[in-house]
Amino acid sequence: MSNRIINFNAGPAVLPLDVLQAAQEELLNFNNTGMSILEISHRSKPYEEVNHEAEANMKELLGLGDEYRVLFLQGGASTQFAMIPLNFLTPGQTADYILTGVWSEKALKEAKLIGQTHIAGSTAEGKYRRTPQQEEIQLSDKPAYVHITSNNTIYGTQWKELPSFGPVPLFADMSSDILCRPFDASKFSLIYAGAQKNLGPSGVTAVIIRKELTENSPKTIPTMLRYDTHASTDSLYNTPPTFAVYLLNLVLRWIKAQGGLTAMEARNVTKAKLIYDAIDSSNGFYRGHADKDSRSLMNVTFRLPNEELEKIFAAESVAAGMSGLKGHRSVGGLRASIYNAMPVAGCQTLSEFMKEFCRKHG
Structure with a gap:
């Protein structure tokens, strides 16, 4: 389209033109419901089909099976910074964070409010010009989990080889590079990504999580901040960001169609x-x-x-x-x-x- 500019914004960011045109074509009448996707109930069958297809498409692209769930939540990656330690950093344990930029620093800051933390690796001294080598990383004794940020929008760095720590649960903020390349998603216990960079529009955050981690959220934290709340209701505990999930699913379809x-x-x-x-x-x-x-x-x-x-x-x-x-x-x-x-x-x-x-x- 001649009137569209080349959009290099960091997020909300460019969306596939095919996706925007598909949404435009059915905006007034989604799936022959006589209503816009903006109007239909999140409890209706047409929307539930969108929700289920989006989860299935995400798992297919990542090569994951029934041992994982995909949740579609609100609050951006910034809410995940707090949800993760609230759910998984129990008293007497330590959460390990690897610092590679501003967003990993923010994730650590939230975890410090919840419990004990440890910086297992950092490239801050070099102004975050690189990601750490595996041999530079020093874990704490029996960490509850290790958290990384896979790509760093502000400094322009990315893990070329994603780290692995054996039986220790590995969590990742992949907001800015999820689905940009093949990787072994099964080595991660939890991946989260704000959609507005590489998945869709702002307003929805995808959380890919092992089922076992969704079964025993602490009952002492607010209901909306518990992963079991959202896993047990297929991300429909409260009104979800329906239009954002719909567009995210169109993007997943587009990625599949590209190969x-x-x-x-x-x-x-x-x-x-x-x-x-x-x-x-x-x-x-x-x-x-x-x-x-x-x-x-x-x-x-x-x-x-x-x-x-x-x-x-x-x-x-x-x-x-x-x-x-x-x-x-x-x-x-x-x-x-x-x-x-x-x-x-x-x-x-x-x-x-x-x-x-x-x-x-x-």
Whole structure:
């Protein structure tokens, strides 16, 4: 569509055009109900079918079976920061956190309010330019769980090899890179992801959790903050974000139609390479924040020689039909978020723009 810009925003982020058009086509009459998906009851059979299909599609893409549930909750990943320790950090235990950026720090901060915590690894000293090596990680004695953040939107780093800790439950915030590549999801006891980056619109958080973890939530915490509440009611204990779940399911259908996670990875590698090559070929004009062996496929962060040039770059990119390239307010610089829905052509356009900008100002 000629009137759509190239959307590099970090979240809420670009959605597949096919998904938006499918939603548009049936917005007034969903599944021949005579009502919009925005209007139907979450207790109705048509919505329950959406809910069940979304869970099935997520598990299919991740290669998971009946030993897992997929919950669709509200409150974003930030609520999961608190729900996890409330449910699983019992007195006398320690929760281990590996720090790789702002969001892992926020998760740790919430856990500290609940119980004892331990920093099992951190790359803060190097300004989060990389993810830790497995041998750098030192767990506490008998941790309740280990928590990681798989991709870091602000610093542009991503775990290339996801860690493993044997029988210790591994939890992950995958808000910004879930379904961007194949991985062994069965090594995780719990994965959560705010949808607004790589899964759908804002308003819903997907939680992929082993069934055994949903069976014994403490009865001393609020009902809405217990995983067993939502697992036992198929995420329908309260009124769910129905439209967001509906769109999330359309995105899952779209990923399947593209060829699944293997196809997503190939496409994402191609996109990222276009931009990283523009950085690496600029003779230092562009400086990537992340170390090369920790570079993210989803968020490319970089700086220019000075802030004035960065302002000019941001302004001229908007004039060239691109949006969202200004870096996070906490670190500055520039950032291109290139989630699954970003077309290869969008990254090609940015790469060419970067090369021309370097030629003019370098």
